[in-house]
Every structure is written in C-alpha cells, then in structure tokens.
Amino acid sequence: MPKKKILPEQPPQGFSRRDFLKGASVVASTGLMVAPEAAAAAPEHSSEILGPAAVPITLQVNGKPYSLSVEPRVTLLDALRNQLDLTGAKKVCDRGVCGACTVIMEGHPVYACNILAIEAEGRRIETIESLGTQGELHPVMAAFVNHDAQQCGFCTPGFVVACKAFLDKHPDPSREDVEHGLGGNLCRCGTYAGIREAVLEAAQTLKGGRANG
Amino acid sequence: MDKTKYDWPSENDRSLIGTRVKRVDGPAKASGRAKYTYDINRPGLLISKIYRSPYAHAKITAIDTSEAEKLPGVKAVQVILGVGKEVNWVGDEIIALAAVSEDVANDALAKIKVQFEELPHLVVEEDLKQAGSFAKKAGNKTAGEPAGAFTDPDLVVSEGYYGIACITHCCLESHGNIAEWNGDKLLTYSSTQNVSGLPGQIGQALREQGLDVSDKNIETVCNYVGGGFGSKFSPDEWGIHVAQLAKTTGKPVKLMLDRNMEMEAAGARPSCYAKIKVGAKKDGTLVAWDSHSWGTGGPTGAGMPPLPYVLDIPNRSSAHTSISTHTGPARAWRAPDHPQAAALTICALDDLAAKLNMDPIDLLTLNADLSAGDRGKVYREELQIASELSDWKKLWHPRGDKTAGHIKRGLGVSMHTWGGRGHNSNCMVSIHPDGSVETTLGSQDLGTGTRTAIAVVAAETLGLPVEAITVNIGDSKFPASGASGGSTTIGGVSASTRRASVDARDQLFAIIAPILGVPADDLMATGGKIQAKGDSSKQLSWKEACAKLQVKTIQATGKNPDAGKGKLGDSGVGGVQIADVSVDTETGLIKINKMVAAQDCGLIISMKTAESQVLGALIMGITYALFEERIMDQATGRMLNNNLEFYKLAGIGDIGELVVHMMTGPGYDERGTIGLGEPPVISPGAAISNAVANAIGVRVPTIPLTPDKVLAALAKGGVA
Numbered sequence: 001m002p003k004k005k006i007l008p009e010q011p012p013q014g015f016s017r018r019d020f021l022k023g024a025s026v027v028a029s030t031g032l033m034v035a036p037e038a039a040a041a042a043p044e045h046s047s048e049i050l051g052p053a054a055v056p057i058t059l060q061v062n063g064k065p066y067s068l069s070v071e072p073r074v075t076l077l078d079a080l081r082n083q084l085d086l087t088g089a090k091k092v093c094d095r096g097v098c099g100a101c102t103v104i105m106e107g108h109p110v111y112a113c114n115i116l117a118i119e120a121e122g123r124r125i126e127t128i129e130s131l132g133t134q135g136e137l138h139p140v141m142a143a144f145v146n147h148d149a150q151q152c153g154f155c156t157p158g159f160v161v162a163c164k165a166f167l168d169k170h171p172d173p174s175r176e177d178v179e180h181g182l183g184g185n186l187c188r189c190g191t192y193a194g195i196r197e198a199v200l201e202a203a204q205t206l207k208g209g210r211a212n213g
Numbered sequence: 214m215d216k217t218k219y220d221w222p223s224e225n226d227r228s229l230i231g232t233r234v235k236r237v238d239g240p241a242k243a244s245g246r247a248k249y250t251y252d253i254n255r256p257g258l259l260i261s262k263i264y265r266s267p268y269a270h271a272k273i274t275a276i277d278t279s280e281a282e283k284l285p286g287v288k289a290v291q292v293i294l295g296v297g298k299e300v301n302w303v304g305d306e307i308i309a310l311a312a313v314s315e316d317v318a319n320d321a322l323a324k325i326k327v328q329f330e331e332l333p334h335l336v337v338e339e340d341l342k343q344a345g346s347f348a349k350k351a352g353n354k355t356a357g358e359p360a361g362a363f364t365d366p367d368l369v370v371s372e373g374y375y376g377i378a379c380i381t382h383c384c385l386e387s388h389g390n391i392a393e394w395n396g397d398k399l400l401t402y403s404s405t406q407n408v409s410g411l412p413g414q415i416g417q418a419l420r421e422q423g424l425d426v427s428d429k430n431i432e433t434v435c436n437y438v439g440g441g442f443g444s445k446f447s448p449d450e451w452g453i454h455v456a457q458l459a460k461t462t463g464k465p466v467k468l469m470l471d472r473n474m475e476m477e478a479a480g481a482r483p484s485c486y487a488k489i490k491v492g493a494k495k496d497g498t499l500v501a502w503d504s505h506s507w508g509t510g511g512p513t514g515a516g517m518p519p520l521p522y523v524l525d526i527p528n529r530s531s532a533h534t535s536i537s538t539h540t541g542p543a544r545a546w547r548a549p550d551h552p553q554a555a556a557l558t559i560c561a562l563d564d565l566a567a568k569l570n571m572d573p574i575d576l577l578t579l580n581a582d583l584s585a586g587d588r589g590k591v592y593r594e595e596l597q598i599a600s601e602l603s604d605w606k607k608l609w610h611p612r613g614d615k616t617a618g619h620i621k622r623g624l625g626v627s628m629h630t631w632g633g634r635g636h637n638s639n640c641m642v643s644i645h646p647d648g649s650v651e652t653t654l655g656s657q658d659l660g661t662g663t664r665t666a667i668a669v670v671a672a673e674t675l676g677l678p679v680e681a682i683t684v685n686i687g688d689s690k691f692p693a694s695g696a697s698g699g700s701t702t703i704g705g706v707s708a709s710t711r712r713a714s715v716d717a718r719d720q721l722f723a724i725i726a727p728i729l730g731v732p733a734d735d736l737m738a739t740g741g742k743i744q745a746k747g748d749s750s751k752q753l754s755w756k757e758a759c760a761k762l763q764v765k766t767i768q769a770t771g772k773n774p775d776a777g778k779g780k781l782g783d784s785g786v787g788g789v790q791i792a793d794v795s796v797d798t799e800t801g802l803i804k805i806n807k808m809v810a811a812q813d814c815g816l817i818i819s820m821k822t823a824e825s826q827v828l829g830a831l832i833m834g835i836t837y838a839l840f841e842e843r844i845m846d847q848a849t850g851r852m853l854n855n856n857l858e859f860y861k862l863a864g865i866g867d868i869g870e871l872v873v874h875m876m877t878g879p880g881y882d883e884r885g886t887i888g889l890g891e892p893p894v895i896s897p898g899a900a901i902s903n904a905v906a907n908a909i910g911v912r913v914p915t916i917p918l919t920p921d922k923v924l925a926a927l928a929k930g931g932v933a
Contacts (some may be wrong), residue, residue: 073316082314087252088245090439092385093857094472100385128245137240145239148825151660153242154385154439160243179866186857188385188440189660190832192865194825 050118057121061086062130068117076120077101077112080127088128088157092186099185100158102165103127109165109184128157131164139209140164143202149194155187163199167206173199219715219779221816221885222673224878228739229673231877233821237665237679238437238658247437250404251386251469255393259288261455261468262318264308264325265478266300269539269850270334273298273327278308280324286317289461291454299332301512302541303851304477309454311466334539336845338509339376339486339915343847344536348507351535352517357528362501368492370501371565375487376915377556377898378842379509382480382546383860386439389469390452392459398430399456403448404469406441407696408433409655411448412689418453424460436687441659443545444480446696476855481843482546483515484508485553486915489561491526497569497576499562499583502526506557507534510543518550522558523630523787524583539850540843545698547830548631548891552837552898556916559627559899564912567612573626573903574600574609577789584630588787592628595789595811595876599626602872603791603809613910613932619799621910621932622806625792625903629895633814633888634784635704635773636695642671642713644721644767648759650675652713653685656694656706661890662822663702667710669819674714676738677755692770700888704782705773707818707886712771712778720767725758783884788812790831790896792904793869798927801920803905805835805869808897813876815887820875827873827893834897836863842917908932 051072059066059076061084068083080086080103089112092100096114103112104126132138137145140163150156159182166181167173173181178199187195221230241247278290290310294300300307308325312318335347363370384404391402399419405411412431419426438445451468459466470479487506493499508515514535521529546552566573578596582589600606605624614621640654652671658664668682675681685691695705718738726733729752731745744752753761773781793807808831817823840861844853854860898916905923906912911931913922 071316078315081252082254085254087248087254090249090251090385092387092472095856095858097857098385132244134240134244134246137244141240141243144243145235148236148239148821150236150239150242151825151829152385152438152440153238153247153660154249156242157245160245179864182865186385186862186864188383188442188833188862190829190836190863191825192832192863192868193828193871195865 055118057118059117059120059125060123061125062127070117072116072118074117075113076103076115076117079117080112086127086129090154090158092154097186099162100155102158102161102185104161104165107168109162128161131160138164139205140167140202143198143205146201147194147198149191149198151189151191155185159185159187159195163202167199167203171203171207173203175200217779219712219781221711221781224882227673229669229679231817231820234665234669234679234819236662236822237668237684249386249437249439250389250391250402250435251439253391253402255391255465257464259311259313259458259462259464259466260315260318261309261311261458261466262322263306263451263474264322264327265474266303266305266307268300268329268331269303269336270332271300271329272332273300273307274330275328276308277326281310281321284317284321284324286313287321288312288464289458291458291461293450293454302478302539304474304541306450309451309458311458311462334850336538336540336850337847338484338507338536338538341507341534347537348534349514351514352533353531355530359501359503359528359530362528363490363492363503367495368500369495369565369569370490370492371561371568372490373561373564373912374914375489375557375560377485377553378915378917379484380482380837380841381476381843381860382442382444382544383476383862384440384442384444387470387472387475388445388449388451388479389467390448390455391465391467392456393465394459397426399426401431401433401452401456403433403435403452404438404445405433405435406438406445406657406659406698408435408657408687408689409693410446410696415448415452415456418448419456422453422457424457433689434687435657438657438659442547443549443698446698472857473855476860477852478541480544480546481511481541483510483543483553485515485518485557487520487557489557491561491565493565493569495569497571497579499524499526499580500528502529504531504557506531507536508553509536509538509540511540512537512542515543518554518557520554520558522554523628524580526583540845547894551629551631551891551895555627555629555895556898556902560902560912563625563903563906570611572609574605577626577628584787586785588630588785591787591813591876592789595787595813598874599789599791599809599811602874603793603807605791608793609907612907614908615932620795620797621908622795623904623906623908625900625905625907626789627896627899627903628787628789629892630785630787631700631892631895632784633700633704633786633891635708635782635886636701638694638705638709638773639692639770640694640706640709640713641692641768641770642710642717644717644759646759646762646764646766648756649683650677650681651683651685652710653691654694654706654709655689655691656686656702657697658686659697661697661702661826662819663697663706665822666703666818667706670707670710671714674711675718676740676742678741700890700892703818703888704886708773708781709771711781712775713769714771716769716771717767720769721758724761725753728761729753780885782886783815784887786813786887786892788892788896790900792897792900794901794904794908796905796908796923798909798932801923803839803918803923805867807870807872808835809872810893811874811876812889812893813881814889814892815884816882817875817877818886823875823889824873826889828871830893831871831897832863832868833894835868835901837917838898838901839863839917
C-alpha cells in the first residue's frame with residue numbers, strides 16, 4: 001500500500017532537548033507537539049488518507065521485520081509496547097518531554113511517544129532490548145550499574161538508549177557535552193550524578209573496544 | 214545490653230557490610246528487562262480509564278453514559294460518584310470504564326456526558342486573607358515565656374516572611390494496578406510501596422462495595438516500582454475500581470493514571486508559609502521564637518510542621534492555620550512536614566545570623582545543643598565536615614557578594630533530623646542442599662536499594678558472595694514486611710534478614726559440627742567455607758557443607774522487632790548540608806555550583822546505594838528549591854502545569870558538583886541501622902535559599918526560587 005511521504009530526507013542531527021524536540025516534530029508532523037509557528041510552516045502533504053480503521057504495516061525492529069495491524073493514531077511507543085511486548089521504553093509524559101520512551105530510529109534518538117507507528121514503517125528501529133541483556137550488558141548498561149546511575153529505574157532504559165546514541169556521535173565527550181547532550185531525558189529519583197559518570201566511563205570503554213577491533 | 218550472636222559483626226569482621234556493592238537489580242533495570250506494573254500485559258487484558266471532574270468544586274446533576282456503553286470495544290462502565298454527589302478537586306473520579314484498548318477507552322470517555330452545578334472553590338492559599346471560611350486554627354504550641362522574652366531590649370530580633378509551595382510527587386511510573394480474578398481469588402499487580410499491606414486494604418474496600426472476597430484469597434505482586442516517594446501506600450480508589458471492573462467483565466483489567474491525573478490527583482506535598490520572629494543574644498544564643506504558619510494539603514488542610522525545627526529555642530510560640538482547598542489531596546512526601554519546617558526555620562535563623570553579623574555555621578554550632586538528646590555533638594561534627602568539604606571558610610562572605618559583575622556567588626547552610634527506626638518485618642532464609650540460598654520477604658524496593666541491602670546482610674552472615682543470594686521480594690504471599698515509608702525499611706529488613714540468616718546458618722553448623730569434629734559454637738562461615746575458628750584444616754566448602762543436608766532444605770524465619778535477639782537498629786539522625794550557588798542578577802537565574810551533604814544513619818549496610826540515596830535527595834532538593842511548584846489557577850480551579858513540560862524537574866545540567874559524606878565509624882556504627890530515605894531531602898531548600906540570600910544580599914522569601922522572585926527581591930534591595 002502506498003504511504004504518505006512524511007519523513008524528512010535528512011533525519012535530525014541534534015541531541016539537545018531543543019533539537020530533539022525539533023527533530024521529533026518534523027518526523028511526526030502530526031501537530032502533537034509542534035510549536036504553532038512550526039505547524040503553520042509545515043508543508044501540506046496531499047496524498048491518501050489512512051484510517052481511522054487499522055492498517056497493515058511492517059516495522060523493522062531490532063533487525064527483524066514485524067507485520068502489525070495498527071490504527072493510524074497508534075504511536076510507535078504503543079505499538080512496540082502493546083503489540084511487540086518490548087516494554088523497556090516507557091510512557092511517562094506522553095508528549096515528547098521526558099525521554100523515557102527513547103528509541104533509536106535510523107541511528108538517531110527519538111521520542112517514540114511522538115512518532116506514529118505508520119510513520120516509522122521502513123525505518124530501522126532499535127530499542128533497549130537490542131543493545132544488551134542482563135547477562136551481557138552493553139558497555140553503557142554496565143557503566144550505569146558500576147556508577148549506580150539508577151534508583152527506581154523507570155527512566156533508566158530511556159537514558160541508556162539516549163546515552164548510546166549520544167556516544168555514537170560524540171565518542172569523546174566532556175562533562176559539559178554530556179550535560180547538554182542528555183538534557184532531553186528526565187529522572188525523578190535524582191540519578192544524574194551517576195549518569196554523568198557512567199557516560200564518561202562508557203565513552204572510554206567503547207573507545208577501547210573500537211581501538212581493539 | 215548483652216552481646217548476642219545476632220549483633221552486627223564488628224568492623225574487623227565485616228567483609229561486605231558498609232562496602233560499595235553494586236545494586237543487585239542494576240542489570241535488570243539498565244537492560245530494560247525489569248518489569249514494572251505498567252509493563253505487565255495479560256491475556257485478554259482490558260484497559261480502564263477514568264472520567265474525571267473538570268471542576269474544582271461542583272455538584273453532579275446528570276450523568277449519561279449510554280453513548281459510551283454503545284461504543285464497540287467498551288466492556289463495562291461503572292459510576293463512582295453518582296448524581297447529587299460533590300466533586301472536590303479537578304480530577305476527582307466520577308466514572309470508571311474498561312475497554313479493549315487505551316484508545317477505545319479514551320474514545321468512550323469522550324462520549325460520556327456529565328452535568329454539574331458549580332460551587333465556590335478555593336485553590337490558592339498563599340494569601341491567607343483570601344481563604345475566608347476555608348481557614349481554620351490548627352494548633353498552637355508554646356514553651357517558656359515567648360512574649361516576655363521578646364521584650365528584652367538587648368535581644369537582637371529578626372522578622373520575616375517565608376514559604377515553600379506545594380509540589381506533587383510526580384512519580385515517573387504513574388499510580389496504577391492490574392486486577393485479575395481466578396474464581397474467588399484476586400491477583401493484583403500494583404505499583405506500590407506496601408506489598409504486604411495491600412491485600413487487607415483491597416479486601417476491606419471490596420467487601421464494603423458488596424463483593425464477597427476473603428483477604429486470604431488476595432495476592433499483590435510488585436517486583437519493581439517506578440517511584441513512590443510516599444504516595445503509594447494504598448490501593449487507591451482506582452485500585453478498587455479495576456478489581457470491580459475485572460469482576461464484572463471476567464477479564465484482567467489494567468489502569469495506569471494518565472500524566473495529568475498523576476499530577477493532579479495522586480500526590481501533593483503540603484505548602485507552608487509563615488511570618489516568623491526570632492531573637493538571640495548578641496553572642497548568638499537563641500532565646501525566643503514566634504511563628505504563625507499556614508498551608509494546605511488539599512480538602513483536609515494541613516497540620517503544622519515541627520516549628521521551630523531541630524533547635525528547641527527555649528521560649529517559643531508556634532500557631533498554625535490549616536486551609537482547606539479544592540485541590541488533589543496531600544500524601545506523605547519524603548520526610549513529611551520536615552522540608553517545610555527546615556525551609557521556614559533555618560532561613561529565619563540565617564536572616565538572624567545576618568542581623569547579628571555572624572557566620573551562620575557559628576550560629577548553628579553555638580546552638581546545636583538545643584537539638585534532641587545528645588545530637589548536638591553530631592551536628593557540630595557534621596557542620597565542621599561540611600564546612601571543610603565546601604571550602605566554607607574561604608568562600609563564605611557576609612551577606613551580599615560585593616565583587617563586580619552581575620554574577621553573584623553565595624553559600625548557605627541547613628540542618629535536619631529524622632527518626633528512621635525499622636518497621637515490622639519477617640524474613641525467611643532458605644539454604645538448599647545444592648548450596649543455593651534464598652531470602653524471602655514481602656517487602657519492596659523503591660529504588661532505594663532494599664534488595665541489595667538484604668543480599669548484603671544474608672551474604673555477610675553466611676560468608677558468601679552477594680551473587681550467591683537470591684532475594685525474593687514483591688509478593689504479599691511472602692512473609693509480611695512493612696510498608697516502605699518514613700525511612701523504616703532498612704532497619705526492618707536488615708534486622709529480620711540478619712536474625713533469619715544467623716538461625717539458618719546455625720542449623721547448618723549443627724549438621725556440620727559432628728562431621729568436622731568441632732562443636733557447632735566453634736564454627737564460622739567465611740569466604741565461601743564453613744570452618745573451625747582458628748583452624749582452617751577443619752573446613753568444608755559451602756557447597757560441600759550444604760550437600761550434607763542431602764534432600765532437606767534448611768529454613769529459618771527472623772523478625773523485627775525481636776527483643777533479646779540483638780540490638781540491630783536505632784532511631785534519630787542529624788544531617789547538615791551546604792549549598793554553593795551563583796545568581797545572575799540580570800536574569801534571576803540560579804546556578805548550583807556545589808552541594809555538600811554530611812549525613813549520619815547509623816551502621817551503613819550498602820554504601821553505594823546509601824550514597825545514591827543522598828545524591829538523589831540532593832537532586833530532588835535542588836529540583837524543589839529552584840523549579841518545582843504546583844501552579845493553581847483560582848479563576849478556573851485548575852492546575853496549570855499538570856504535565857512535564859511546565860511542571861519543571863531538574864535536568865542533568867542543573868545539578869552542579871555533589872559531595873556526599875556519610876558519617877561512619879565509632880559513635881555511629883554501633884547504633885545499628887537507621888533509615889536514610891527521608892533525612893537528606895529535608896535541607897536542600899533552606900541551604901539553597903540561604904546561599905542565594907548570601908549571594909545577592911536579600912532574602913527571596915518563598916521556594917521555589919524562580920527567576921521572577923529573585924528579580925522581585927533584588928528590586929527591593931540587595932547587591933544588584
């Protein structure tokens with residue numbers, strides 16, 4: 001089935017909360033959280049209207065194709081959680097503020113609560129579940145454990161995914177870079193001190209890994 | 214007290230207690246595999262949503278749910294508040310429904326029609342004059358002769374207005390439950406701080422609703438909880454509705470609050486404002502206190518915080534007015550009433566120190582013996598340590614940073630206290646013939662590190678590594694353990710686990726003793742072995758020793774309290790915090806340079822998670838000191854920031870450098886365990902407010918210290 005072409009040619013490049021939101025708003029183009037002026041400026045997309053009934057889509061998640069039937073209004077986050085039982089990404093603010101639902105789409109961190117599942121079709125999606133397991137922790141996960149960068153743990157998967165995406169683009173960050181680059185995720189228990197240390201440690205581990213091969 | 218075998222091992226005999234063990238459930242959380250209530254999906258699961266009041270105060274005059282009921286996918290609609298009932302805050306629950314998906318449930322909500330007759334409301338409380346009949350006298354405490362004391366002409370008196378706004382709990386995992394019936398048995402998955410206490414509450418509420426269910430047939434499960442902070446002790450009304458909807462539909466039903474409802478209805482910390490007069494001799498000796506405070510905790514108002522805080526000024530009078538508002542009801546928020554009491558008291562004392570031209574650390578040190586018991590010594594030590602760690606002597610200056618430029622730097626101090634005695638707890642320790650070990654108790658880990666502490670205690674006692682211990686918590690069918698509130702968990706679970714582990718270990722010793730040919734009393738468990746004390750030639754590995762059990766598992770139960778089985782815990786701590794801030798006098802923005810916390814909590818079981826508790830408390834404290842506030846609109850009765858973009862939480866770039874110093878060693882360790890969840894979250898508001906006053910030379914009266922308030926204070930005076 002032909003789909004509306006609603007994805008930007010160039011995915012968002014930024015990692016600050018501001019850029020993150022901007023990116024998400026372009027990708028979503030649903031007006032969910034687009035600033036009014038941005039919404040007004042967004043080009044009209046004239047093609048076939050989908051829904052409200054469920055439509056078949058295929059999502060590329062963690063390297064595998066999944067065939068789903070979703071109403072066009074279903075977010076990527078709800079599709080991942082409710083249909084694929086990938087529950088690492090959480091719904092907390094439900095409007096693109098807190099980062100608890102962060103997943104990686106085409107190599108970039110995005111708020112899965114701000115993207116419709118139908119918009120994610122054809123895009124490579126990576127969730128926390130693909131990065132590592134309890135037995136085989138990804139270096140970012142291991143660093144979170146080492147520095148106790150978690151308390152209740154509800155924001156943690158979103159933070160880990162955001163950190164991974166951040167380090168992919170900034171392999172040797174300063175503390176200031178970390179504070180800027182991870183400004184799009186919120187924690188209530190107060191684990192930022194550990195996270196700051198964890199990201200710096202993970203950067204070193206990953207660099208070592210790259211150097212070794 | 215006589216020594217017993219249950220006592221905590223002395224410092225030289227500890228291999229794990231007090232060390233930096235990694236959080237045992239860290240990998241499950243960091244890998245996204247930890248399953249919270251919100252993550253649990255059951256076959257045939259229905260989703261419940263609640264129709265909530267759009268008015269702060271109104272009478273329901275008509276309800277029409279027919280269109281909602283006709284919607285395909287809607288399975289049950291249940292009226293909670295019928296025609297003629299009153300709603301008392303925006304978000305008050307009126308109708309619950311269950312549908313096949315969240316989207317269908319939301320569609321159904323949109324089709325419900327309710328009519329209201331609006332009634333007068335009050336949702337703001339800072340201006341006492343506006344409160345009218347909603348304000349009621351609520352307490353008056355007097356000691357000594359405050360009126361007479363203030364007439365002393367030599368008394369230096371400082372008068373001021375201080376306050377701290379209402380904040381919400383804002384748990385990232387919203388409140389919620391899943392209810393699933395199997396015949397007459399009810400299983401609930403609940404996001405709770407009170408696993409063992411939930412079935413009784415649910416059973417009672419359901420029986421009041423006419424449902425025939427026995428407490429013994431109710432089981433509550435909660436392996437992970439995404440934040441509670443004092444707001445998740447009860448199943449809540451919505452927890453009862455899902456059980457009823459599950460019964461009606463014959464399907465499991467799940468309800469997690471939407472973010473706006475979480476912010477409006479599921480937790481608030483009462484506000485407190487006060488006019489305060491405090492007087493001291495010229496040398497700083499505190500003599501007299503007079504306060505009139507007011508605040509709200511929602512429909513039932515709010516009681517008086519402990520004023521004056523920490524220091525029992527000899528002549529004192531404290532009067533309080535409780536204001537009932539049409540806002541979501543208050544719930545216990547970490548260290549109930551104490552952050553308010555600290556913000557009011559220590560800020561007033563800081564202003565008094567400024568008037569006395571005195572360093573506030575000197576003022577607090579001089580008066581430290583006005584604190585309870587012999588805690589003055591603890592405070593003096595902590596003030597000294599915090600002063601050194603913050604470079605206070607070099608960086609502190611009399612009020613108002615006189616250096617050039619618009620960035621002004623200042624330091625401020627505060628102090629606090631809390632109880633933290635261990636709650637009732639039962640723990641069963643099982644040693645299996647294959648050498649595996651389980652500790653089983655109906656507790657919960659809010660992220661404080663409860664699992665880790667239990668594992669450390671059992672491992673230390675049995676001479677095993679932490680990884681050898683399987684910790685089973687989070688199920689009400691396990692031996693009952695108290696709710697996690699008031700910093701009572703570590704004292705409860707560490708004691709019950711220690712007693713059970715000692716008894717289980719001794720059962721194993723009794724079996725091994727004849728095999729090794731030594732009396733059981735001469736055996737010790739250490740380094741993964743059972744061996745004769747002082748004779749390592751007589752030993753068995755843990756696995757070899759357990760194999761002697763053949764097919765019989767050892768089980769022992771320990772409880773807390775248990776008189777005679779060791780003094781394992783205590784109550785009563787002190788803490789001191791110092792904030793170092795920079796204030797931009799052009800924008801009013803405050804930047805945290807550094808926060809220092811010196812905290813005692815008796816014997817520390819798990820140092821890494823204990824430090825995390827204090828770091829987290831500092832960050833939560835920075836958040837409520839600078840950003841957080843429930844903003845109510847009197848015209849509409851609504852909360853204006855019932856979401857995370859306008860309800861501000863600190864981000865990773867807002868916290869500055871954080872330094873935690875745990876008071877350990879002689880004088881602290883021998884007290885045994887004392888809770889830590891509350892104390893360190895009490896002082897940040899006062900310390901940061903005092904640092905800002907030190908920087909800009911004028912008090913910003915109320916917390917949060919938002920830029921508009923900083924600029925308004927500067928307009929009246931200060932260094933700008």
